[in-house]
Amino acid sequence: MFRQLREDIECVKSRDPAARSFFEIFFLYPGLKAIRLHRLAYWFYSHNMFFMARWISQRASKKTGIEIHPAVKIGKRFFIDHGTGVVIGETAVIGDDVTIYQGVTLGGTGKHTGKRHPTIGNNVMIGAGAKVLGPLEIGDNSRIAAGAVVLNDIPANSTAVGVPARVVKKDGIRVDDLNQVDIPDPVAQEIARLESDIILLKKQLNKED
Numbered sequence: 001m002f003r004q005l006r007e008d009i010e011c012v013k014s015r016d017p018a019a020r021s022f023f024e025i026f027f028l029y030p031g032l033k034a035i036r037l038h039r040l041a042y043w044f045y046s047h048n049m050f051f052m053a054r055w056i057s058q059r060a061s062k063k064t065g066i067e068i069h070p071a072v073k074i075g076k077r078f079f080i081d082h083g084t085g086v087v088i089g090e091t092a093v094i095g096d097d098v099t100i101y102q103g104v105t106l107g108g109t110g111k112h113t114g115k116r117h118p119t120i121g122n123n124v125m126i127g128a129g130a131k132v133l134g135p136l137e138i139g140d141n142s143r144i145a146a147g148a149v150v151l152n153d154i155p156a157n158s159t160a161v162g163v164p165a166r167v168v169k170k171d172g173i174r175v176d177d178l179n180q181v182d183i184p185d186p187v188a189q190e191i192a193r194l195e196s197d198i199i200l201l202k203k204q205l206n207k208e209d
Contacts, residue, residue: 031080034066041070089117
């Protein structure tokens with residue numbers, strides 16, 4: 001357990017340029033505290049001590065603003081940067097060397113039973129505010145842009161952006177000309193479609209007159 005804790009702290013130092021010391025990370029980083037308490041809660045959960053597991057997870061949520069169900073399987077060197085508003089559902093699985101930022105949800109859609117939450121591969125980064133919903137898979141070495149809403153599988157070595165998210169880069173090659181600044185606004189697109197329909201209807205009415 002001490003080796004795992006040391007790995008968790010070292011990964012914070014390597015990924016967060018603001019991190020200055022072992023003691024600062026250990027005592028002051030809410031993401032690390034949430035992960036430490038989760039590993040304890042997971043031990044109780046896996047030994048069928050469900051009440052104690054939930055008590056620990058709820059205490060962690062109150063202290064850190066990060067909610068992780070005690071049944072979640074988390075790999076090595078998991079880093080939650082900042083962390084406020086992070087929610088990770090019961091059947092989620094997270095691989096090694098994963099980084100997520102504040103406001104991320106690994107949740108369900110309400111339509112599934114059994115496996116309801118995402119499986120995240122190794123070396124994945126999920127940007128601030130992203131929502132990954134349902135029993136889908138995010139492949140190894142993939143990147144999910146801030147604010148994206150992922151509803152389908154994302155292949156390995158990909159970058160996904162937008163609402164709903166779509167792959168814009170795979171294996172280092174851009175698959176379209178979309179960038180993270182010019183992400184389509186679905187509301188604006190729908191308004192434009194309605195305006196087009198109104199113009200077409202007006203033309204038809206004018207012809208009938």
